[in-house]
């Protein structure tokens with residue numbers, strides 16, 4: 251039996267500090283725009299077409315577009331945000347459900363009080 255590798259996930263408070271250098275969650279005025287919360291997608295379709303890989307995946311919470319993160323070679327989610335103005339994305343890496351608002355530069359925790367219900 252192959253050994254199951256458990257990938258380490260940073261806690262949300264650490265990611266918020268890493269991304270924003272702030273401990274406290276910023277206000278986001280776009281959360282009412284959320285239309286999509288989950289997806290079955292497990293790949294960045296545009297990277298697959300190009301034959302490239304990516305470290306992490308994001309989901310657009312406005313239209314359901316799936317693309318690779320800002321730390322990837324192709325930055326497909328960033329391109330989507332710039333092309334559409336859709337401000338909210340979440341991580342869809344296994345075990346992650348935090349939200350990033352590009353308009354507010356805000357890191358919204360998956361169980362934030364700003365959300366009407368937790369993200370999963």
Ligand SMILES: [Zn+2]
Nearest residue numbers: 278279280351
């Ligand atoms: Zn916002």
Ligand SMILES: [Zn+2]
Nearest residue numbers: 294297318326
């Ligand atoms: Zn990509």
Ligand SMILES: [Zn+2]
Nearest residue numbers: 310313315336
């Ligand atoms: Zn979108």
